[in-house]
Structures are given as structure tokens and as C-alpha cells.
Amino acid sequence: MAKKTTIYDLAKKLGVSPATVSRSLNEHPSISIKTKERVLKAAKETGYRINKFASNLSLQKSNTIGVIVPRLNSDFMSTVLSGIEKMVNEAGYNLIISQSLELEAKEKINAKTLFESGVDALLVSLANETEDYDHFTTFTERKIPLLFFDRVFDMPNCPTIIIDNQLAGLEATEHLINQGCQNILHVSGNLKRSVYNLRYKGYRRALEKHGLKGCENLVQISNFKPESVQSVIQYISTSSAPIDGLFVSNDSFAVYCIKALTKKGYRIPEDIKVIGFNNDPVSEVINPELSTIEYPGYKMGVLAGQSILGHLGGSIDIESADQIIIKHKLIIRESSQKCN
Amino acid sequence: MAKKTTIYDLAKKLGVSPATVSRSLNEHPSISIKTKERVLKAAKETGYRINKFASNLSLQKSNTIGVIVPRLNSDFMSTVLSGIEKMVNEAGYNLIISQSLELEAKEKINAKTLFESGVDALLVSLANETEDYDHFTTFTERKIPLLFFDRVFDMPNCPTIIIDNQLAGLEATEHLINQGCQNILHVSGNLKRSVYNLRYKGYRRALEKHGLKGCENLVQISNFKPESVQSVIQYISTSSAPIDGLFVSNDSFAVYCIKALTKKGYRIPEDIKVIGFNNDPVSEVINPELSTIEYPGYKMGVLAGQSILGHLGGSIDIESADQIIIKHKLIIRESSQKCN
DNA sequence: AAATTTTACGTAATCGGTTGCATAAACAAT
DNA sequence: ATTGTTTATGCAACCGATTACGTAAAATTT
Known part of the structure; x- marks a missing residue:
């Protein structure tokens, strides 16, 4: 020793x-x-x-940044984290990562622990469940930079990094409409989360815009777990007006749907055209390849890292909450092709 | 404030x-x-x-565990991390996660930073590149528990968590042989890493066992990046003895191969039978569905967490290096079916 | 050479908890 | 009533680095 x-x-x-x-x-x-x-x-x-303990105590800073994400093991999230880690690591910061597992209670505990651990900043993507945001005021009160990404909440002086979810939802839906769909089912996540809510709004606006108000209520809320595919299939197969378009707010779930639908005898895209969201790697693996919205996770991570470093370095005024909107992109593949 | x-x-x-x-x-x-x-x-x-800074200084411990992984954004790794995080978090520990990006240099820097940050333990999955292990002696010298998982290295008194890669490699290859393959190409990762090396050994042992020593040298080393698919395809299409079996040490790369081969006109499994490794979600999405070896990432994470907590809690003697071998499983799907 | 400025370093307080040792008070035993 | 134990708390050192303030020595100016 x-x-x-x-x-x-x-x-x-x-x-x-x-x-x-x-x-x-x-x-x-x-x-x-x-x-x-x-x-x-x-x-x-x-x-x-x-001895960082002594140094931290003396300097009152830890060179550590906390992150709370719903879960680590999603392609999108781990890609974002990868981007964050790269940026802050280059600047000499360590990343403490914790997952809320979509539970508000665990999110609160994690926030408390990270606060006590003395993180210099906190990056958060909210749990589906979260409705109360008191656990974050500790940070804002002490002027510890707090940033939300992807699943955001609008707190005073907190930068957010998102894409224009409403526009993306609108574009996705509009694309299906342009391909001839008249009766589009939207599979969404928890509408408490703005990401899903806005995509849903975009979906509705697209319907309105194209005079398809009839199917406004065709929304299924899902937790995106493989086992919940059944309820979607059930819905589709028993719908009075046949569903001819499917806009799923999540690629992997869209993939599960395609597999299940195909097994049920539906032809994609002939019978039902499908579009997903995120551009996960699986979207290129499924047959037919899945149309989707590109959601640049790595870039989001990099920007989140940069933004928070700016706040830490003092180069960005802490009072100026910036809202960064990353460009998304409609990616058209086979699953939504018009068939003559 | x-x-x-x-x-x-x-x-x-x-x-x-x-x-x-x-x-x-x-x-x-x-x-x-x-x-x-x-x-x-x-x-x-x-x-x-x-104030944890003060507390840590006084107690000489941080309630923090460091992790170094090659990269965060792989399905397998993020799943393992998810398991680790869950376990150690329940025990009141925080996780500092850093990625080596497969670079030995960055792994060294990360190890140094984590050491200075005063982590109470370190969990490592090695970078492909790493050949020198001095950066870990700092930990062993100070009796800081060090554990390797997946990409392991045998250091004195360091527990390791792995699967029986050689046996898995043997079983995968043997399965292809049993399906009638005579000329099996193995696509492996860097042979410096024991995971790949052992799978390769298993592959060779299977060939030997079945008197197929002829194709012993059919090995391609790959970095598993999408763009390197071409060199594999190239190899297959120019091989004098036609390749009829493909054992790829990585599912996503196996998927890329299948897609590329199909595009080239090869039929899977009729012309070439394919088996992958890991049982990533994509393996069930590709058509034909990919046979593979189940590699229980979450379980590995949980066990890694438990093991390190045992060492930290003193319930496991620090001198007793345990080697945990997790059961794998051959999963047979369409991509390797014998066709009559 | 005296006065002034600069350079290089030491002193000691500080960051906030933790803990071995000492001690006063309360209680029990003789 | 005296002595011995417990119980509850305080004192002060310690963990190891940082830094405001002070100062002796060296360099510069007049």
C-alpha cells in the first residue's frame, strides 16, 4: 500500500x-x-x-456535472450521453449519471443526491411521470446551472435543448397525408411530456390543415414497451374506419408495430403507411425500412455540454436562459411510400 | 440565493x-x-x-464508483450500465461514467481523473487498443477495488465478470457446422481483447473438432463500423472456396452484413448462414431474424454492481478475486436455418 | 546610497464535517 | 454518603488544499 x-x-x-x-x-x-x-x-x-476532496472543499466546486435521464439503455439517450460526456470531459469535467427509470420519486432522490454530491451543474431529461418540479428549485436557488434536454420543462433561467417537436409532428403527419392516408392513428407517449404533447399537437394541426378533422381522436397513449403493441394492433383491427396511416412517436415501438402488423397480414406500406420518430438504427434494419424523423442525439448531447460549460465558465450570463432548437429532418423510406 | x-x-x-x-x-x-x-x-x-466535500475529506471516501467503458452508445454497454447504476444507486453510491472511445490514451486519462476524484471503486471494460495496464496499478496499490467486466484483463486480486466466450464461440460455430456449413468465415474484433480472442479460439476448436481444419484461416478482423462491411463482402465475393457460413462477433455488424449480402444477391440462409453475437434488439428486427448468442447485459451489470458493493462493504475479502462467469445461450433463428 | 517597486515566499485562516478523548451530570451500587 | 458507572455532550485536532495578507530580499529608480 x-x-x-x-x-x-x-x-x-x-x-x-x-x-x-x-x-x-x-x-x-x-x-x-x-x-x-x-x-x-x-x-x-x-x-x-x-486530493480532490480537500480541493473541492476549499474551492467549493467539484468539476463534476450531474445528469438525470429516464433510462440509460435507449439508443437515443446513450447517444446523447455520449455527446455530453465527450464535451464536458474535454473541458475537465466528470459526469455523474443517474437514471430515474421514469419514476418521479427516483428523480427526486437522484436530484437530492446529486445536489449533495456538489455537482457544479445539472442536466436533466424528465421522467414520464414527473409533475412536480420542486426538487429542482434547490439548484436554481443556489444558482447552480440547470439545463433540460429532450424532455424539458420551462423553468425560469434554465436553458433547454429540444427540437421543434410540433413542427416535426406536423411534417410527419403531413407526409402521411400526402402519401394518401385519410385515417391516421397516432401512437404517443405520456402527454404530460412536452415532447409527446407537441408532436401530438403537430399531428392535429396537420389534420386540420388538410381538412381531416374526422380522425382527430385517433390517439393511443403507450408506454412503448414491446408488450403494449397488442393494444395498438387490437385498436387497428377493430377500428370501424380502417386505419391507413400510423404515426408512432418512437422508432423502436414503430418497429414492433410493423412486425406485429405484418404478422397479422397487413401489408406495409400498401395497407398501412408507417412513420416513426428518432431515426434509431433499427429504422434502417426493419423491412420495409422505416420512415422517420431524424433526431440528432449526439448533436444534442454536444450542444447540451457546450451550453452548460458556457454557463459554468461564465461566458454565458446565467440569467439569460437560452432555448436551443436543433434542426430535425423528415426521412422518407419505404414504410410510407405511396403505392400505385 | x-x-x-x-x-x-x-x-x-x-x-x-x-x-x-x-x-x-x-x-x-x-x-x-x-x-x-x-x-x-x-x-x-x-x-x-x-457538504459532501467536507464529509468526503474527513471520511476519506466519496460514495462514488467510477466506470470506464469503450463507449456509452451501444445497446449492450448501456444495458450493462443500466444494471450497474441500479444496483449501486440503491446502495447509496453514485456512478461516474466515462468513455475511452476505444483509445488507450483516453482510458489512461480517465483512470487518472477518476482516481483523483476519489472514487471508492472502479469498474472497467477495456478499450480495444489497450495493451498496457499501468494506469490501473494506482488503484490496486491503494487497495481500491477494481473490477473488469466484458472486456477483461487478468490482474491480481481483480474480480472479472464475463461469459464463457470460448464455449460460446464454439457453440456458435458448431451450430453452423451442424446446419451444413463447410466454409465458415469468422468476423472478429481486435484479437488483443480476450472476448474476441476466445470466441475465435472457440471457432477454431469447433472446426478442429469437426475436421474442418481447411478453413482455419478464414478470419477477418473488423472494427465493426458500418463502413467496413464492404471489406467483408469483398472477401466473401472473391473467396475461391465459396463461403457458406458467417460467424460475426457482433450483432449490429452481422446485421449490416446481412443487408449488404442480400443487396448483392446472396440469399440468407440459403447461400450463407449467419450467426451473430450479443442478442441485440436488432437481431429480431432484421429479416431473416438473426441467430445469435444471448449475452445478458443487464445481468452482467447487476452482478458487477453487487460484486463491487460486496468488496466495498467488506463482506467479500478483497484478496479473493472472484471470477464470475455468466451463462450465455445459443439462440437459433432464421438466419442459420438448414434449408432442404 | 537611499527610496521605491517587484519578486518570491511564508503565515495562518478557511472550507465543513468527523471523532478520540475528556468531562460533567445523572444514576446505580455499596 | 461515598464511590463507581453510564450517559450525553463539548473540546480540539484532523482531513488536505487554497489564498488573503504580510514581509524579507532582490531589483529598479532617483
């Missing part, structure tokens, strides 16, 4: 004060080059490592 | 010593119930939050 070296050990060894050692190690200007080099040399020799 | 409360503030307010406050807050036995309740009440009222 190697004993650990402190700046006091180094100070004693070199016959200088701990302050001098600390300054040497931190590139303080008023230290002679000679002394600095002696200290650096000794530090290397003894294998000195800074 | 809410001012923060310290135990000194509470002490002054209640007319007791900081020590008493600290003890009250930590369920110390020798504090009267009355005092304890007064302290707890005052703590709640003032919104007292412990």
Missing part, C-alpha cells in the same frame, strides 16, 4: 511552505521557475496526487 | 456543539433522543444539506 503524499509532505521534503507547493502545482504566477520545477520534480518522484 | 446552513449554524442556533449536531445527523448512539430530534427539526427548518 503506497502511502499517499500531500502537499505538506512535499513542503517538508523541499523545505518550503505548503502554500508554495500548492502555488507551484497550480501555475501561480508569483513562483520562481526554479522552485516550481523542484516541486514538480518532487511531486513526480513521490507520485503525488491532488 | 439561499444561504447555506452548516452544522456550525445549527450548533449556534441550538446552543450545542457542532460535534453534537454531526452525531445527531449520523445516528450516533450516544446522543439523547431529545437532542437528536431538536437537531433534526432545526435541520429540516433551515434546509440544511450536508
